[in-house]
Amino acid sequence: MRNFIRFIVKYHFAILFFIIEAVSLLLVLNYNAYQRSSFLSSSSAVSGGIFKRFNAGAEYLMLREINEDLARENAYLRSRMPESFRASRDYFNLVNDSASMQEYIYRSARVINNSTNRRFNYITLNKGRLNGIEPEMGVISNKGAVGIVKNVSDNYSTVISVINTRLKISAKLKESGFFGSLEWDGTSYQHVYLLDIPRHANVNVGDLVVTSGYSSIFPAGILLGNVEDVALDKGASFYRIRVKLSVDFKNLAFVEVIGHTSSDEQINLEKETEDD
Template identity: 50%
Template sequence: MKNLLQLIVRFHFTILFLIIELVCFLLLVNNNNYHKTIFLNSNNALSGGIYNKVTSFSDYIRLTEINDQLNKENTQLHNLLSENYKLTADSFFFFEDSLFKQQYVYRSAKVINNSINKQRNYITLNKGRKHGIKPEMGVVANNGVVGIVKSVSDNYSTVLSLLNSRLKISAKIKKNNHHGSLYWDGKDYRRAKLIEIPSHVNINVGDTITTSSFSSVFPEGILIGTADKILPSSGGNFREVIVLLSNDFNQLSYVDVIGDLLKNERLELEKEVEQ
């Protein structure tokens, strides 16, 4: 208290001057409409800028929470798509149906490890066996096919990336349904090869490439990419297509794992026929 009094005594002229200046400023603003308007506008601009910065910082802090929520909502929308249901002669079966005729189920997961610079690239997800993830499930992102689940533990799973030279999936040209096999040749992480396309098939640069009905992992029609270059036939009956992948594998963050509820029935029937 003594120090405060000494400080006031020492700077009393300065303090008095500041008080008089403040009183004069308040009188000027309160008794002059022009100055009052300028002050209010300046104050609003200043406070608005501060609030905007605070809000932006708060939103930045909540980005992870927001992304998780958006990913969950996206997965819920995937589960409601009509393509996920088995069509009967009368109607689609929905969640409320006691026979559970939904064919595909989507489960969201976050990418926690990923590689793109090897010949055999893998992806690690933060969901595993106890979340319903099993080997041989398809993995997709918002822009299309990502890969196939290879192995699982209780809380994690590894995915055979589309950028893995060992992976080959059934694909088709969307506009005419001609099928082929798609694989990665280990060169450019943005491009893959579609092979076994008959030479007479009409395909142009920019044509959409999707998964085919031959796949037992992915629903038909999942985006893979677009035709980027058509390689001429080398005397054979087939030609190759360079496909620009729709997913940028260097920026994967969230994915959906697809479970086919009718997969076992199909595989058992096909196995029975082969035997």
């Protein structure tokens, strides 16, 4: 026993090192479990508050571009007002028709922290559970899809960004309708890769890439970017398509969080079918 204590005292530095290192590596490996607890993430009250204050200053420097974006979005929204449409006489609508139910609810939020220089990039928003935001909601800006809500605290939420190597988004080519998965390779914050498009598909440079709507997170047809380069390895049966993102992640200020009103219904139905 005495020898054991002597051993510990003699090598306490190395032993302590191994213990602490093991704890931190466990943190890395259990990453997802800890994300859910949101205690150690930037949506916690302390770090969220600091980012919020700093962002108030940084945002001032971007006011010009933000104003332009907002003006453009106003114009777009005005064009969608009922007054902008001609009433048609041969259009009938049942009051209780489920097709006319609102399917998606949009909530606007402000970006208070954002990164583009890591392999796992996250965005922090200034709204959280109290504003009706829940994990797994889609996030878009007026230029296209931004990411998916990962964690929420009462007043903040973190978003796993499109340029995060952990995120895969179901996307399709708008022209031909072929769908695949959109992934980031961790290098340039302006480009992502669209994989799993079969070689018999017709792909042209400049084609639009939009969300497929197969998951209940994003509605179909939200812009992601356009095709910049099409590559086909020898003997490969799938294209490797480089997509230029429509959203500039370096300059992101206001976003909208999409709530799907019947997403539980869709998920449960799909699960039931799978279990059969």
